Amino acid sequence: MTQLEIARSGIISPAMQRVAESEGLDAEAIRQGIASGSIIIPANSVRLGSVTFCAIGKGLRTKVNANIGTSSDCRSLETELEKLRVAEESRADTVMDLSTGGDIGAIRRAIIEATTLPVGTVPIYQAAIEAIDRRGAIVAMAADDIFDAIEEQARDGVDFVTVHCGVTRAAVARLKRQGRVVDVVSRGGAFLIAWMLHHDKENPLFEQYDRLLETAHRYDVTLSLGDGMRPGGVADATDRAQIEELVTLGELVERAWAAGVQVMVEGPGHLPLDEIPANVQLQKRLCKGAPFYVLGPLVTDVAAGYDHITGAIGGAIAASAGADFLCYVTPSEHLSLPGVEDVREGVIASRIAAHAADIVKGVKGAREWDLKMSTARKNLDWEEQARLSLAPERARGVRRQRVSSGQACSMCGEFCAMELVSKHLGTKVVRC
Amino acid sequence: MTQLEIARSGIISPAMQRVAESEGLDAEAIRQGIASGSIIIPANSVRLGSVTFCAIGKGLRTKVNANIGTSSDCRSLETELEKLRVAEESRADTVMDLSTGGDIGAIRRAIIEATTLPVGTVPIYQAAIEAIDRRGAIVAMAADDIFDAIEEQARDGVDFVTVHCGVTRAAVARLKRQGRVVDVVSRGGAFLIAWMLHHDKENPLFEQYDRLLETAHRYDVTLSLGDGMRPGGVADATDRAQIEELVTLGELVERAWAAGVQVMVEGPGHLPLDEIPANVQLQKRLCKGAPFYVLGPLVTDVAAGYDHITGAIGGAIAASAGADFLCYVTPSEHLSLPGVEDVREGVIASRIAAHAADIVKGVKGAREWDLKMSTARKNLDWEEQARLSLAPERARGVRRQRVSSGQACSMCGEFCAMELVSKHLGTKVVRC
Numbered sequence: 113m114t115q116l117e118i119a120r121s122g123i124i125s126p127a128m129q130r131v132a133e134s135e136g137l138d139a140e141a142i143r144q145g146i147a148s149g150s151i152i153i154p155a156n157s158v159r160l161g162s163v164t165f166c167a168i169g170k171g172l173r174t175k176v177n178a179n180i181g182t183s184s185d186c187r188s189l190e191t192e193l194e195k196l197r198v199a200e201e202s203r204a205d206t207v208m209d210l211s212t213g214g215d216i217g218a219i220r221r222a223i224i225e226a227t228t229l230p231v232g233t234v235p236i237y238q239a240a241i242e243a244i245d246r247r248g249a250i251v252a253m254a255a256d257d258i259f260d261a262i263e264e265q266a267r268d269g270v271d272f273v274t275v276h277c278g279v280t281r282a283a284v285a286r287l288k289r290q291g292r293v294v295d296v297v298s299r300g301g302a303f304l305i306a307w308m309l310h311h312d313k314e315n316p317l318f319e320q321y322d323r324l325l326e327t328a329h330r331y332d333v334t335l336s337l338g339d340g341m342r343p344g345g346v347a348d349a350t351d352r353a354q355i356e357e358l359v360t361l362g363e364l365v366e367r368a369w370a371a372g373v374q375v376m377v378e379g380p381g382h383l384p385l386d387e388i389p390a391n392v393q394l395q396k397r398l399c400k401g402a403p404f405y406v407l408g409p410l411v412t413d414v415a416a417g418y419d420h421i422t423g424a425i426g427g428a429i430a431a432s433a434g435a436d437f438l439c440y441v442t443p444s445e446h447l448s449l450p451g452v453e454d455v456r457e458g459v460i461a462s463r464i465a466a467h468a469a470d471i472v473k474g475v476k477g478a479r480e481w482d483l484k485m486s487t488a489r490k491n492l493d494w495e496e497q498a499r500l501s502l503a504p505e506r507a508r509g510v511r512r513q514r515v516s517s518g519q520a521c522s523m524c525g526e527f528c529a530m531e532l533v534s535k536h537l538g539t540k541v542v543r544c
Numbered sequence: 545m546t547q548l549e550i551a552r553s554g555i556i557s558p559a560m561q562r563v564a565e566s567e568g569l570d571a572e573a574i575r576q577g578i579a580s581g582s583i584i585i586p587a588n589s590v591r592l593g594s595v596t597f598c599a600i601g602k603g604l605r606t607k608v609n610a611n612i613g614t615s616s617d618c619r620s621l622e623t624e625l626e627k628l629r630v631a632e633e634s635r636a637d638t639v640m641d642l643s644t645g646g647d648i649g650a651i652r653r654a655i656i657e658a659t660t661l662p663v664g665t666v667p668i669y670q671a672a673i674e675a676i677d678r679r680g681a682i683v684a685m686a687a688d689d690i691f692d693a694i695e696e697q698a699r700d701g702v703d704f705v706t707v708h709c710g711v712t713r714a715a716v717a718r719l720k721r722q723g724r725v726v727d728v729v730s731r732g733g734a735f736l737i738a739w740m741l742h743h744d745k746e747n748p749l750f751e752q753y754d755r756l757l758e759t760a761h762r763y764d765v766t767l768s769l770g771d772g773m774r775p776g777g778v779a780d781a782t783d784r785a786q787i788e789e790l791v792t793l794g795e796l797v798e799r800a801w802a803a804g805v806q807v808m809v810e811g812p813g814h815l816p817l818d819e820i821p822a823n824v825q826l827q828k829r830l831c832k833g834a835p836f837y838v839l840g841p842l843v844t845d846v847a848a849g850y851d852h853i854t855g856a857i858g859g860a861i862a863a864s865a866g867a868d869f870l871c872y873v874t875p876s877e878h879l880s881l882p883g884v885e886d887v888r889e890g891v892i893a894s895r896i897a898a899h900a901a902d903i904v905k906g907v908k909g910a911r912e913w914d915l916k917m918s919t920a921r922k923n924l925d926w927e928e929q930a931r932l933s934l935a936p937e938r939a940r941g942v943r944r945q946r947v948s949s950g951q952a953c954s955m956c957g958e959f960c961a962m963e964l965v966s967k968h969l970g971t972k973v974v975r976c
Contacts, residue, residue: 184957185948212959240959250964288969293918295965302961306968344962345918346903346911382918385864386904411860411900413914413921416929417938421896424853425860428843432817446921446929447939448946448954464853468843471778472818479778482845486725486777486814489845489878497848497878506849507879514880516617522880525616527644527672529734530776532682533727536738537720 114332115153117372119146127153127160131167136476145169149365150401152374154206154230154272154334163271164228166205168376169403173475174431174466177232177405177439178204178459180223183449187214189222195455196227202459202503204440208232208274212241212299221268230271232336235261236317240303251307255316263327272334274378275324276300277317277364278357279340284308287341287353294344297381301340321364325371334374336405337361342381345413349383350391362398376403376437383409385429392433405437406430410445419445420454420461427462431469438462460503467502490530492519546764547585549804551578559585559592563599568908577601581797582833584806586638586662586704586766595703596660598637600808601835605907606863606898609664609837609871610636610891612655615881619646621654627887628659634891634935636872640664640706644673644731653700662703664768667693668749672735683739687748695759704766706810707756708732709749709796710789711772716740719773719785726776729813733772753796757803766806768837769793774813777845781815782823794830808835808869815841817861824865837869838862842877851877852886852893859894863901870894892935899934922962924951 118125124132124139128146131153132139145151151169168175178199180192192211199207207229211219216238224231238261243253262273279301287296296302304315317324328335341357343349361377368375377399383391388409395404409426410419423441431438442450442458450458470478481500488496494511501507511521520528533539550557556564556571560578563585564571577583583601600607610631612624624643631639639661643651648670656663670693675685694705711733719727728734736747749756760767773789775781793809800807809831815823820841827836841858842851855873863870874882874890882890902910913932920928926943933939943953952960965971 183948183954184959185954186946213957237959292971293915294922295962295969295971297961299956299959299961302964303959306964309968345921346914347918384903385860385900412896412903413917414899414932414934415896416917416933417935417942418892418896421853421856421893422900425857425897425900428817428857429861444942444946444955446953447942448948450955451945460850461853464844464847464850465857467846468817468854468857471816471844482778483725485845485848486779489777490726500846501848502846503849510849510876510879513883514618514876516615516880521878522615522617523876523882524731525645527616527669527731527735529729529731530727532734532738536741537727539724539727 114329114372114374115146115155116369116374119143127155127165130165135167135172142167145171148401149369150403152334152376152403154232154374155332156266156269156271157332158267158269159271162228163230166230168437170401170436172436174469174473175205175437176459176462176466177206177208177437178455179208179210179439180455181209181211182213182219184213186449189214189219191452192219193222193226194452196223198452198455199459200227200229202456203463204229204459206230206232210234210237212237216241220265224269232272232274233265233270234274234300235265236276236300236303238265250303251310253307255320258316259320259323259327262324266327266331266333270333272336274300274336274338275317276304276338276340277315277321277324278337278360279304279315280318280360281308281314283341283353283356283360286356290352292351292353293347296340297344298338298340298342300338304340321367325368325373328373329371332374334376335368337364337375337377339378339380342379342407344382346382346384349380350387354380358395358398362400365399365402376405379404379406379435380409381407382413383411383426385411385426388426388429389433392430392435396434403436404434405439406435407439408441410441416446417443419443420458424461424465427465428468431466432472438466463502492530546761546804546806547578547587548801548806551575559587559597562597567599567604574599577603580833581801582835584766584808584835586664586806587764588698588701588703589764590699590701591703594660595662598662600869602833602868604868606901607637607869608891608894608898609638609640609869610887611640611642611871612887613641613643614645614651616645618881621646621651623884624651625654625658626884628655630884630887631891632659632661634888635895636661636891638662638664642666642669644669648673652697656701664704664706665697665702666706666732667697668708668732668735670697682735683742685739687752690748691752691755691759694756698759698763698765702765704768706732706768706770707749708736708770708772709747709753709756710769710792711736711747712750712792713740713746715773715785715788715792718788722784724783724785725779728772729776730770730772730774732770736772753799757800757805760805761803764806766808767800769796769807769809771810771812774811774839776814778814778816781812782819786812790827790830794832797831797834808837811836811838811867812841813839814845815843815858817843817858820858820861821865824862824867828866835868836866837871838867839871840873842873848878849875851875852890856893856897859897860900863898864904870898895934924962
């Protein structure tokens with residue numbers, strides 16, 4: 113049985129018990145959330161003994177995913193394993209292996225072997241690459257190749273898969289009628305569109321969705337319904353192609369639930385910041401409360417080299433509006449495959465966004481964390497501040513660069529506002 | 545006459561003409577904004593021939609300030625001049641010299657000499673430091689020392705001064721009655737509170753506000769009414785001490801206008817992100833549309849080492865809600881005096897926030913910039929993308945690290961979504 117079916121049967125699984133403990137919530141509340149579809153635990157049944165259970169959804173801490181993986185230009189497994197290590201050290205909640213270069217099957221299995229974090233993939237990459245290797249072109253891919261790749265990856269233990277089932281002929285027709293500045297920026301979406309246009313056929317992942325559900329059900333692989341039509345620039349945001357796809361995804365969510373399959377929905381992408389709350393609300397309504405997994409959103413197109421910041425702005429707004437899961441964006445986005453330090457910067461930026469949202473979402477423990485930090489700050493307790501920081505080593509390093517001769521920091525030195533006011537106001541050092 | 549008085553008399557000054565050109569707006573609209581108080585041009589009459597005119601306020605591009613300056617622990621003038629250079633290179637709109645270490649008069653004059661950007665200061669720092677030097681304690685400062693420092697700095701050509709006129713006995717009483725986690729984190733506010741409590745007297749900047757207005761008027765120095773009561777942790781946000789001060793600042797704005805003095809209002813600080821729009825709206829209402837200059841806001845307390853990101857999230861939300869001027873926050877905030885690279889990272893993060901807001905504010909040219917970038921992206925025109933980037937050198941550097949063998953970037957290599965879809969959808973390369 114999948115976690116969804118277990119929850120519906122009224123049973124609290126060990127996975128539910130474990131996530132309840134880590135969230136500080138009641139296990140019964142977790143069970144109800146999973147039964148209703150508003151919470152998922154991506155955990156392939158093959159990995160039940162080894163994966164760290166991580167719940168994503170309503171009422172829970174906003175989670176962060178780090179994308180790693182090779183490209184045709186950068187094929188080193190060692191580098192990807194180092195990125196994995198840094199993603200874990202920076203406290204990503206999940207990783208996705210998006211490899212498209214080298215022996216991607218071996219890379220995927222090495223990553224799954226090396227981590228206890230839930231691992232996601234985009235199986236169509238494998239199908240497309242194998243189509244080039246075996247048949248000379250992506251469009252020479254057979255529909256069965258896609259399902260074979262999904263089956264193989266499920267067998268390998270992948271916990272969630274991005275599947276662009278909503279890239280339908282109807283959505284492509286709307287895209288064509290409307291026009292766009294940046295057309296399609298989703299790689300998986302692009303593979304499917306190329307195939308559909310070349311063969312003049314419907315998307316196999318849409319047409320044979322039941323076949324996909326059957327595999328997902330067998331391994332309890334969580335479906336992450338991809339947004340192949342996500343906008344690639346703010347000029348294309350919230351357009352008819354994007355919303356057509358989202359409406360379809362809403363229907364596919366209900367079909368997944370009917371089949372006992374866990375499911376979440378992916379979202380944009382590039383969005384002006386004032387359109388973010390409406391996008392989240394629309395997803396929540398159309399998809400009946402299924403968890404929302406957003407890429408960024410990126411609130412401007414012009415910050416190449418700093419898109420982790422652009423993504424943190426959008427991510428904080430999206431999560432505070434109800435998005436459940438943030439896919440990180442690194443400083444290398446739009447320019448190159450991320451390197452190891454990009455992974456660190458990307459995870460930290462997304463964690464800041466997630467936590468800023470958790471404060472206003474009322475997530476258990478979120479405000480308490482800030483209160484502890486503020487108290488340590490008031491007490492000029494520098495080691496406690498570093499320990500409580502989202503990135504302790506960085507905090508210690510920055511402070512060490514320019515140390516003060518006094519109790520305070522080198523910004524104010526002998527003119528520390530907090531020291532001065534404490535003395536004159538007679539406020540005591542607080543312990544919380 | 546001050547710019548405010550010139551505007552009221554119906555005349556368009558050279559400064560107004562110049563900012564109209566740089567904003568791409570009508571000079572008469574700028575004049576009306578200045579006359580109404582919703583726009584300021586901080587430009588000391590001493591510097592009229594040398595300062596770059598920069599307008600801040602309603603309908604204009606959101607501006608970014610970079611704080612530089614020594615502390616008692618870090619006193620090098622050379623380092624501060626290097627920070628100034630990097631602030632200019634990163635395209636800060638203004639700088640504030642917050643020096644509190646070394647010969648601060650000489651440092652201030654060197655900074656004004658070295659830049660054409662508008663320069664702001666916090667004159668009470670000078671008064672407090674001189675009080676220690678001459679009389680042995682900050683609280684030994686005389687009220688006249690504060691006004692002498694303001695007069696001296698105005699004579700030096702400072703374009704805007706932060707003056708914590710709203711730190712009144714009433715506000716301090718509210719602070720005491722209510723209690724706070726982090727008390728007071730404004731350095732200038734703390735100096736005044738220490739003095740007021742020690743002497744049991746009212747804030748001289750409040751009590752002798754007309755004297756301040758007289759000096760400001762003489763040199764057309766813009767007043768930046770400081771928020772000495774700004775929250776230093778999310779637990780203290782939007783509390784009674786903060787709002788008491790803001791109500792007073794609203795009254796002082798009207799008195800400045802009556803005296804023909806240009807004025808803006810400073811704001812928090814640490815705020816949960818859902819409280820930011822209300823804070824902006826409150827300032828706009830209570831202060832009758834005077835420009836709002838925010839520090840951050842910082843949407844969580846726990847990101848020490850990465851507070852430029854925390855500040856970018858808050859700044860984007862604040863500016864999109866109507867804030868006009870963002871004071872940058874650097875990665876060193878809460879830990880140490882910023883170094884040279886911190887200045888760069890801080891300015892860029894704030895510029896991202898400002899521009900993301902300008903897109904939704906409808907600022908002239910904002911969406912057009914993103915459209916050009918998206919078009920260059922679609923065309924895989926890498927040099928044009930770098931040129932259009934907010935930080936061109938960084939964009940070029942990131943791309944160079946991992947170059948692709950093909951037309952695309954090393955993230956997707958031969959599997960570029962845009963290339964693939966262009967080919968199959970038959971969309972043309974666009975020129976905008």
